[in-house]
Amino acid sequence: MQNDNHFDYLIIGNGLAGLQLALELSKDPFFATYKIGLIDPSEKSENDKTWSFWEQGQGKFDAIVEKVWHTAKFESDRVSLTLPLKAYAYKTIRSIDFYNWAKEELSVKDNFQFILDTVQRIEETDSMKVIGDKQSYTAKHIFDSRVPKEFYLKQSDYTLIHQHFKGWVIETESACFQPEAFTMMDYRFQYKDTTSFIYVLPFSETKALVEYTFFTPFLVDPEVYEKALKNYLKTTYHLSNFKILETEVGNIPMTDFPFWKYHKKHITKIGTGGGWVKGSTGYSFKHTEKHVSKIIKNIKAGKNPSHQLFKKKFKFYDKIFLKVLHDENEKGVWIFESFYSKNSIRTMFRFLDEETNFSEDLAIMKSLFSMAFIKAFFKVLFRP
The missing domain is CATH 3.30.9.10 (D-Amino Acid Oxidase, subunit A, domain 2)
Structure with missing residues (x-):
């Protein structure tokens, strides 16, 4: 007898990460026979945020982009910059347009099911059991966007x-x-x-x-x-x-909180709950796209979905930057003045996209070289 509440994959949270993951799974023939559920307490019927990001050329979400810019401005009391983005474009998407588009794309897929419910807990039994307010569900693997409770309990241990x-x-x-x-x-x-x-x-x-x-x-x-x-x-x-x-x-x-430590064999943390928000900037849209692509490659290669999702050197860079902002918050203006005025658009965007090689990293470091970063480097390096 078929269990309607059993899934191959259950995605908890229909935000940016959950819906991007679902969309990519729906496009890949490899997952055509997989039963996939998306569970969220909200219908996602309101425009609750705006996502902005840069990219080169055409993107996966151009059909719902609200506006595109090719020039950026930076202002402070000491610096006034007009920055042509050259090969890049800066794009904005309204969340309601993304939600509606994603739901429309997924609603025609017979193997996808939207569930309106609030998840209370996950029980790790022979098959993963998700306890909701309305019903219980089982799945072979769960993609969970909820922030680990330890993040709130251990905040003082991290920046x-x-x-x-x-x-x-x-x-x-x-x-x-x-x-x-x-x-x-x-x-x-x-x-x-x-x-x-x-x-x-x-x-x-x-x-x-x-x-x-x-x-x-x-x-x-x-x-x-x-x-x-x-x-x-x-x-x-x-x-x-x-x-x-x-x-x-x-x-x-x-934050430099280690979200990735909360992956389990049958639970992959995603989105904010998986540390997909870049620590030094708060950017998430393009990083989500990359993480989703990596997850799908991992699954198809027979690896755990969370295998090598992050590049360690950029996590270390983020830790240093966060430490400077935490200990000397007034330095933020100087940091961004230096960053935007001393580096090319290509180098800056590649660095923020975590695509730079070591020589490009050195160029960024040189532009920000200061006692504040030296002190932060050693504090991070020797932190327990």
């Missing part, structure tokens, strides 16, 4: 920087934005001596996402974001009247 932000998608009555270039970072509106900046994605002359972002070991009161956003819009664009179409609030953990 944690909060990438916290609030943004508005606004619309103005008259043209005021320049839609051909986006602002990567504008540090002229810093909050005290912190790594805090304005980020702007202009969708048209009258519509833009304007976001105030912090990279700090601590959080701030909600009114801090709004005060900065209003000040920025008034000072830079002379705007006091505008319509807020959407509000985006978030807190992305930038």
Whole structure:
């Protein structure tokens, strides 16, 4: 008798990682006979975030890209840069467009099943058992995007920087934005001596996402974001009247916590819960794409899905960067000024994409060479 609640693969969490993994599994004939379930407590029917990323040429998600830019800007009190992206393009996707597109693509696949339920726990028996609020499910292998509880219990043992932000998608009555270039970072509106900046994605002359972002070991009161956003819009664009179409609030953990240690033989941690958010930047979209591709290659090669998902040298680089931001947060402006003004776009993007060779790594290190990084290097190297 067939068990409708038994799956070859069960994906817990229909966010970026879970849906990207499901989409790639659905496209590969190797998995055509595998029964795959996707379980999440949410229908994913709201636009809850925006993903932005750079890439060369055409991408897998171009059909749902909201806007593409070929020029970036960087501003601080000391530096003003306009950066042509050359072979790269910077792209933005609204999460609701991604959710809808993914659900539409997967709904026509007979071997995929969406389950609306909240997972309470996993029991490791002869077959992996997932206990939900509504029902229980079994699977041969589970891909779990939930953050390990140990992350919250052992935070003090590791370096944690909060990438916290609030943004508005606004619309103005008259043209005021320049839609051909986006602002990567504008540090002229810093909050005290912190790594805090304005980020702007202009969708048209009258519509833009304007976001105030912090990279700090601590959080701030909600009114801090709004005060900065209003000040920025008034000072830079002379705007006091505008319509807020959407509000985006978030807190992305930038950390050296070893998420990968929580993989098990029949459980692969994915997404934020698997350490797929890059520790030094908070970027996840393209890293998710790469990790998903590696997982599928591993499975088809008969290896554990989590085999060699990460490059150790970049984890070490991230640890050093996080330590600097944690111990000397005021250095963030200088770090990013140096990074953007002393390196080529190609080298920077390759480094952030974890694709650089050692000579390129040295070029980045040279541009950031300082006592702050030397101290952080030794603190990380000799940390228990």
